[in-house]
Amino acid sequence: xxxxxxxxQAARRHRRIRSGGATGLSASSGIGLGVAxxxxxxxALIPLIAVLVxxxxxxxxxxxxxxxxxxxxxxxxxxITQALLVTGVNVVMGTLIAWVLxxxxxxxxxxxxxxxxxxxxxxxxxxxxxxxxxxxxxSPVGVNVANTRAAVFMAxxxxxxxxxxxxVQPVLAELDRDVEEAAASLGASRPVIFRxxxxxxxxxxxCAGAAxxxxxxxxxxxxxxxxxxxxxxxxEVTSVRILTYLENGNTASAAAVAxxxxxxxxxxxxxxxxxQRRVARRG
Amino acid sequence: MGEPVAAPGRSRSxxxxxxxxxxxxxxITYLVLLVAWPVSLVAKETFANGLESLRTTLxxxxxxxxxxxxxxxxxxxxxxxxVFGVGMSLLLVRYRFPGRRLLSALIxxxxxxxxxxxxxxxxxxxxxxxxxxxxxxEDHGFQVIFATPGMVMATAFVxxxxxxxxxxxxxxxxxxxxxxxxxxxxANAVQTFRRITLPAIKWALVYxxxxxLARSLGEFGAVKIVSGNFEGQTQTATLSVEQKYQDFQxxxxxxxxxxxxxxxxxxxxxVSLLRPRTEEKR
Amino acid sequence: MSIxxxxxxxxxxxxxxxxxxxxxxxxxxxxxxxxxxxxxxxTLLRIIAGLExxxxxxxxxxxxxATDLSPQKRxxxxxxxxxxxxxxxxxxxxxxxxxxIRKRPKDEIKARVHELLELVHLEQxxxxxxxxxxxxxxxxxxxxxxxxxxxxxxxLDEPFxxxxxxxxxxxxxxxxxxxxxxxxxxxxxxxxxxxxxEVADEIVVINEGRIEQVGTPDQLYDEPANDFVxxxxxxxxxxxxxxxxxxxxxxxxxxxxxxxAGTVVRSVRVGFEVRLEVRTxxxxxxxxxxxxxxRGLGVVDGTTVWLRPMLGAPTVRPxxxxxxxx
Numbered sequence: 011x012x013x014x015x016x017x018x019q020a021a022r023r024h025r026r027i028r029s030g031g032a033t034g035l036s037a038s039s040g041i042g043l044g045v046a047x048x049x050x051x052x053x054a055l056i057p058l059i060a061v062l063v064x065x066x067x068x069x070x071x072x073x074x075x076x077x078x079x080x081x082x083x084x085x086x087x088x089x090i091t092q093a094l095l096v097t098g099v100n101v102v103m104g105t106l107i108a109w110v111l112x113x114x115x116x117x118x119x120x121x122x123x124x125x126x127x128x129x130x131x132x133x134x135x136x137x138x139x140x141x142x143x144x145x146x147x148x149s150p151v152g153v154n155v156a157n158t159r160a161a162v163f164m165a166x167x168x169x170x171x172x173x174x175x176x177x178v179q180p181v182l183a184e185l186d187r188d189v190e191e192a193a194a195s196l197g198a199s200r201p202v203i204f205r206x207x208x209x210x211x212x213x214x215x216x217c218a219g220a221a222x223x224x225x226x227x228x229x230x231x232x233x234x235x236x237x238x239x240x241x242x243x244x245x246e247v248t249s250v251r252i253l254t255y256l257e258n259g260n261t262a263s264a265a266a267v268a269x270x271x272x273x274x275x276x277x278x279x280x281x282x283x284x285x286q287r288r289v290a291r292r293g
Numbered sequence: 294m295g296e297p298v299a300a301p302g303r304s305r306s307x308x309x310x311x312x313x314x315x316x317x318x319x320x321i322t323y324l325v326l327l328v329a330w331p332v333s334l335v336a337k338e339t340f341a342n343g344l345e346s347l348r349t350t351l352x353x354x355x356x357x358x359x360x361x362x363x364x365x366x367x368x369x370x371x372x373x374x375x376v377f378g379v380g381m382s383l384l385l386v387r388y389r390f391p392g393r394r395l396l397s398a399l400i401x402x403x404x405x406x407x408x409x410x411x412x413x414x415x416x417x418x419x420x421x422x423x424x425x426x427x428x429x430x431e432d433h434g435f436q437v438i439f440a441t442p443g444m445v446m447a448t449a450f451v452x453x454x455x456x457x458x459x460x461x462x463x464x465x466x467x468x469x470x471x472x473x474x475x476x477x478x479x480a481n482a483v484q485t486f487r488r489i490t491l492p493a494i495k496w497a498l499v500y501x502x503x504x505x506l507a508r509s510l511g512e513f514g515a516v517k518i519v520s521g522n523f524e525g526q527t528q529t530a531t532l533s534v535e536q537k538y539q540d541f542q543x544x545x546x547x548x549x550x551x552x553x554x555x556x557x558x559x560x561x562x563x564v565s566l567l568r569p570r571t572e573e574k575r
Numbered sequence: 576m577s578i579x580x581x582x583x584x585x586x587x588x589x590x591x592x593x594x595x596x597x598x599x600x601x602x603x604x605x606x607x608x609x610x611x612x613x614x615x616x617x618t619l620l621r622i623i624a625g626l627e628x629x630x631x632x633x634x635x636x637x638x639x640x641a642t643d644l645s646p647q648k649r650x651x652x653x654x655x656x657x658x659x660x661x662x663x664x665x666x667x668x669x670x671x672x673x674x675x676i677r678k679r680p681k682d683e684i685k686a687r688v689h690e691l692l693e694l695v696h697l698e699q700x701x702x703x704x705x706x707x708x709x710x711x712x713x714x715x716x717x718x719x720x721x722x723x724x725x726x727x728x729x730x731l732d733e734p735f736x737x738x739x740x741x742x743x744x745x746x747x748x749x750x751x752x753x754x755x756x757x758x759x760x761x762x763x764x765x766x767x768x769x770x771x772x773e774v775a776d777e778i779v780v781i782n783e784g785r786i787e788q789v790g791t792p793d794q795l796y797d798e799p800a801n802d803f804v805x806x807x808x809x810x811x812x813x814x815x816x817x818x819x820x821x822x823x824x825x826x827x828x829x830x831x832x833x834x835x836a837g838t839v840v841r842s843v844r845v846g847f848e849v850r851l852e853v854r855t856x857x858x859x860x861x862x863x864x865x866x867x868x869x870r871g872l873g874v875v876d877g878t879t880v881w882l883r884p885m886l887g888a889p890t891v892r893p894x895x896x897x898x899x900x901x
Contacts (some may be wrong), residue, residue, distance in 0.1 A: 133511025229407030
């Protein structure tokens with residue numbers, strides 16, 4: 011198709027009929043959009059751009075020097091390793107929890123629904139304190155992970171609990187059971203049905219949940235303050251590194267590490283968008 | 294809490310294999326060990342000496358100040374996010390404009406940005422010393438960082454997408470038929486919104502607002518950076534928990550945590566009670 | 576003329592929904608916009624209502640230029656295919672909506688709502704929510720809601736499209752009777768030719784954004800302007816390059832003069848009619864005759880028959896020119 015300005019604008023309007031009555035902007039909605047975009051820019055976009063600009067002022071060599079600093083590199087390595095581990099656990103456990111919530115019925119299921127959302131709403135500092143009271147020095151079960159890498163793992167696991175569950179659950183609930191029954195009537199065993207029929211349908215949702223959970227884990231800060239001890243080279247995570255740089259007045263280095271985190275966040279968003287588009291295409 | 298006898302809409306009886314019970318047990322154990330038990334310990338710690346520690350805590354002026362400040366900031370952030378969220382959702386769903394998809398993707402960004410990065414970003418722009426706009430704003434007597442406006446902004450930033458994420462799917466689902474019908478019956482834009490759109494999105498809006506509130510009350514990292522954490526001036530409840538714990542006032546830290554946790558659990562319960570009703574109404 | 580559409584054009588991207596359409600819709604009549612889906616008829620209706628803006632052309636309603644009027648100011652009643660019921664309001668409040676917007680006194684609203692609910696036979700459902708009504712009842716409610724504000728014109732967009740066949744038929748008869756009772760100028764969009772032929776006083780056939788023909792049901796059926804109108808309004812077969820309706824073919828076992836010879840290759844009986852497929856030297860022709868006629872002729876597979884259009888039957892050359900009846 012030959013693309014000029016007019017046809018592309020026209021093509022956009024063509025979508026109007028399909029998208030259920032959405033229209034072009036009128037004067038008042040245009041003003042509304044302007045105000046909303048300005049606020050969004052003032053609140054989020056300009057500050058985030060400032061992080062990138064601050065990073066670039068030192069140039070590539072300063073950026074690289076910050077990231078390869080022994081303590082910073084150790085923090086990034088620890089954060090990414092633990093985040094990956096936690097995401098792996100979430101993929102398995104999150105899918106399992108979603109499965110039980112959708113397919114099983116038992117007394118107290120609604121209580122479980124509430125429990126799953128708690129990590130999302132609980133203040134992170136409280137989350138740290140909460141974990142410390144069961145897995146800290148005064149643990150009633152005699153497990154003490156405080157100030158170890160296991161503490162980082164625990165904290166990540168706690169705060170990322172809802173993501174895979176909440177993305178997989180609705181998809182699983184919508185899944186057409188006739189397809190499973192058709193597979194069963196064709197002689198497929200339950201493991202085969204799960205692997206060949208259910209899992210492919212859940213795959214995009216699991217990916218989306220995993221991405222969200224990874225992004226949440228690498229950016230975690232509050233729950234680690236009381237739990238991990240922030241020991242340099244041992245339990246210090248990326249967010250804490252940023253804060254330390256900032257407190258020492260080294261904003262360029264703080265921005266450099268923040269840029270890495272932002273890059274990962276952006277990647278996650280792009281990945282999510284792609285996955286969602288794939289799902290939308292499949293209808 | 295009541296429990297449905299069969300899955301709504303589909304009462305297919307299925308054989309339950311032993312695996313069902315293994316899964317069920319596994320999931321319950323996991324959730325109890327990770328969430329339920331630890332959270333319940335906060336209550337236990339708080340009430341270890343009866344109401345004593347709660348009473349001490351609530352008579353500590355630095356804690357009561359922190360609690361008040363937290364509520365003030367959270368309410369402001371939630372109001373801003375509600376207005377912005379409703380407007381933005383309507384724009385994203387009802388209108389087509391260049392950059393719409395980009396905007397829709399960017400809106401989700403705050404959910405995956407570290408609170409520490411949020412704090413840093415705001416300081417870089419609005420910081421009184423060396424910020425992009427900070428010095429100019431302070432010359433005009435408007436301090437953002439180490440003051441309430443910055444704390445509200447940080448809180449609004451981290452909970453920005455919550456209202457929008459609830460409203461967008463509902464707006465898409467209800468479509469524009471009812472709004473067009475109202476228009477053809479003579480209703481103007483304001484009347485259409487108030488009488489038709491708002492009732493349709495009411496529960497989703499309440500849900501988004503409650504979630505935003507929970508998130509706002511509990512914000513820690515971003516607020517820690519932009520507030521400067523001055524006790525009795527810019528210290529919020531979550532910051533106070535950290536300080537009390539590190540100052541070996543653990544009873545106070547637990548009691549404050551208990552209050553914060555109660556509010557967030559209450560929010561979750563409210564939301565879970567609302568949710569089935571919204572689905573039924575549609 | 577109640578609604579005057581002049582030179583209206585509308586494009587969605589490269590897709591031409593309406594191409595320079597002009598039509599007059601008479602006052603007090605029930606007019607159908609008939610055509611295949613995607614032909615532009617709904618777009619035309621939405622432009623008349625002001626829910627969509629035309630790229631070119633003008634709309635006049637009762638002598639008043641409405642082209643640039645917002646939908647709120649056109650005083651039209653619009654009924655949507657999927658009812659567009661206000662789900663959070665009771666049936667009575669749905670009907671009262673337009674009157675409440677117009678800030679009419681409470682007593683007047685109450686009386687008018689009662690009157691309308693009686694008219695659409697929903698008075699016992701006044702306090703129900705739309706969700707508790709059946710599809711047909713919801714559509715009657717939507718109709719009452721549109722009529723409540725005493726609109727100048729009533730516009731219905733595929734009003735029975737979402738209903739099942741039986742309810743569709745009932746509502747169709749009911750709409751006709753309702754219109755005879757309250758003769759407000761009514762335009763309805765449909766893709767169902769039977770619906771249009773049965774209900775409408777006048778039919779506007781729209782295809783690919785253009786008007787093919789305007790006329791009464793009889794005119795359209797008996798004097799189709801072109802092949803499209805003819806085939807859209809009923810079954811059509813081709814005999815000697817001319818389009819003709821299968822039941823307008825005269826069939827004989829001896830050459831009546833001017834007939835085309837062919838062999839019956841298939842005959843199927845459906846209820847009271849017998850459908851024949853006749854292979855001539857050049858084409859395959861469909862013919863329909865009654866059971867009695869078929870028996871009288873004694874046609875079976877392999878019989879040689881002669882076909883010609885009946886006297887006065889409408890025939891059309893596929894080019895679009897009306898051929899005088901043989």
